[in-house]
Amino acid sequence: MSSSVSISDVELLSDLVLGTGPDVAAPRAAIRGALLEPGDPGWDEARGTYNLVVDQQPALIVVPADAAEVAAVLRFAGRHGMRVAPQRTGHNAEPLGSLAGTVLLRTDALRHVQIDAERRRALVGAGAKWEDVVPAASALGLAALHGSTPDVSIAGYTLGGGLGWYGRALGLACNSVTGIQVVTPGAEPRWVDADVEPELFWALRGGGGNFGVVTALEFRLFPISEVYAGILFFPWERSAEVLHAWEDWTRTVPDEMTSVGRIRQFQPIPAVPEPLRGKAFVLVEGIFLGTEEAGARLMEPLRALGPVADTFAMVPPVGIAELHMDSPLPMPYQGDGMVLADLTGEAIDDLVAAVGPGSGSPLVSVTIRHLGGELDRVRRGNGALARMPGSYIMFGIGMTPDPASIELTRGWLETMKRPMRALASGHYLNFTEKRTDPAEMFPADAYARLRAVRASVDPRGILRANHEIPVD
Ligand SMILES: Cc1cc2nc3c(=O)[nH]c(=O)nc-3n(C[C@H](O)[C@H](O)[C@H](O)COP(=O)(O)OP(=O)(O)OC[C@H]3O[C@@H](n4cnc5c(N)ncnc54)[C@H](O)[C@@H]3O)c2cc1C
Incomplete structure (x- = not known):
């Protein structure tokens, strides 16, 4: 002003x-x-x-x-x-x-970032993206609970939960938040935390953008100076074999290991680095919070399968910011997925038959992230998304360069979901890119509580969230 x-x-x-x-x-x-x-x-x-x-x-x-x-x-x-x-x-x-x-x-102009290394806290404006915090924190030997792309806003990501690379060890980003500056739909600026307006603070942590315009948030940073992280690349013809081995392996790893099994078809476009351009792989991406020696020991069963490339190494936290290879540029696409109560060998076989080699699938990415560990523990003081409602989460993406390809891609995403339906255990707000009943994103008691908070802070329904919790 x-x-x-x-x-x-x-x-x-x-x-x-x-x-x-x-x-x-x-x-x-x-x-x-x-x-x-x-x-x-x-x-x-x-x-x-x-x-x-x-x-x-x-x-x-x-x-x-x-x-x-x-x-x-x-x-x-x-x-x-x-x-x-x-x-x-x-x-x-x-x-x-x-x-x-x-x-x-x-919120683009609210992009301020303050890092207090001594208190291990970051205070950021709602316009800040992870790219504004991860490198700066990394230089101080600290890490935040960011996700797979540096390009999302910390506020949007965290309000929806915040599922990141440290998830199995350190939980959801929303549960590392220590305070939120919010302007309520009634236009009142407030600072909320565990002691001040705890119910609103609870709802904001996982309930999405339904309760006010967040202008800043403060969250914990963790003393992490290096992680053992990387990708194993295998020929995509081996999708079933590798995903089976990965699924078996996820049942043996400690919480310090967070990993992803993934079918990936790289587009034949200049934006994709030459060695990957136009090629397809089955990947295992992973981050281990521990030493190189312990990490290498953990990876042994998967390395024994003989990857064609292996990038696992010790890197500072900033080194994993783009590990998942999300496009930094806007693109036309359709994405869909679901949280899975569990995975089975049969489901993997059916998934690979549906969208893997030989299927004709144009989906550029089908990922299954391993959940569990801290993501599954309900701690006192957690927010509205107290835990992830399953053991794995699947998400697929297909490019839609022209209007005709939109329906086609949606069809392929349905084909991807079909074999997994029997294992579905809900939706995760941040990974829900279609209009979906938010009641499917929360346990019934949490949803009732979220509705009550929404009705009390926004009785006229002024605020419009992407996943809107109804006022009445
Ligand atoms: C390529 C890609 C990678 C991703 N990786 C991950 C991941 O690893 N983990 C994960 O959990 N999610 C991930 N996501 C999902 C992402 O976290 C959500 O899309 C999130 O909503 C992005 O926040 P945004 O503010 O950047 O997006 P926007 O579309 O700008 O905002 C989404 C919604 O958030 C709410 N919102 C945003 N800012 C505010 C605010 N200041 N006050 C109130 N409400 C607000 C609004 O309801 C808004 O409609 C990814 C998405 C993509 C496309």
Whole structure:
């Protein structure tokens, strides 16, 4: 907010935006952030999402410069019967659906990061991405509970749970949060933690963006200076054999090992490094919190299968930021998956027959992440996603460069899910990219509690989350 203009000025001026002849020059000038109407320069960039299939058309876009401007946006929306959808990167934009009558509140400008190495805490703005924290923390011998891509916002990832490479040893990111700065849908800025408004604090940790616009969050960092991590690459013709061996092996590893079994078809495009371009593999990706010697011992049964490439080595925490090889660039795709109560050899055989070698599947990636360990333990003080509701989680992706390929890819994702249905044990909010009943993402008692918190903080349903918990 510029020193000469107050929040109420912004509100008064912003009334004009919805008037018959909106004069957007005044409210635009009144905020330090940005306010965009359809057709304004920068509109298309500001409404863009990671998944290029999604074509967001909100009524307005506001990029607030601080929490006070976030509150002004919420008050404005409340007065005008509009809704507010907070968003950073659009990594999970598809379930939002139509944004008619909705202000898209982009948190991009709230990107401050403070690391307190002594207290092992990070305090970050809602616009910060993991790429803003992981390298800086790593340089201090610290690690955060980030996931497979540096490109998502820490806020969005953590509000939905936060399933990362240290998960089996250290749990979900939402359960490492120590405090949250949030502007409630009633436009009240608050700091919430285990002692101050514990119920709201509980709901925000795993219940998604249903309870307020988060402007900053504080979370624990862990003293980790090196991990044993890497990928084993095998010819994809060996998918069934390798995934069987991986599944057997996951039943033997300690919590310090978090791993992924994966069928991966690299696209024949220049963005893919030459040695991988256009080729297909079955992979085992893994991170071990321990010494090289102990890590190498653990990997022995899988190494004995004879991978064609093996990148396992000791690396600092920053060295695993891109281990999963997620595309750093927006792309058109469809993704889907499910949490699995368990895995069986039969399910693996059926999955490989459905989307593995010889199936004709165009899915570029089918991953199964190993859960369990700390992800399965309900600790006192955990948030709404107290534990992951299964032992494995599957997620598949197919590219959709043109509209015709969207239906086709959806069909292949159904083909992928079919053999696993009998093992399904729910949905994980962050990995749910289709509109899905959020009741399927939480145990019944937690869901009832989330509904009660939502009804108390947002009785008018101003806030629009991608996975919306209904108000009534
Ligand atoms: C390539 C890729 C890799 C991924 N890897 C992982 C992974 O390893 N582990 C994992 O757990 N997830 C992972 N995800 C899922 C990711 O965590 C979710 O998509 C998450 O929602 C991204 O947050 P975002 O803010 O960047 O996305 P956005 O689409 O911008 O936001 C998603 C939703 O989060 C809420 N939200 C975001 N910011 C705020 C805020 N400040 N206040 C209130 N609500 C807010 C809103 O409801 C919003 O609709 C991955 C996704 C992709 C596409």
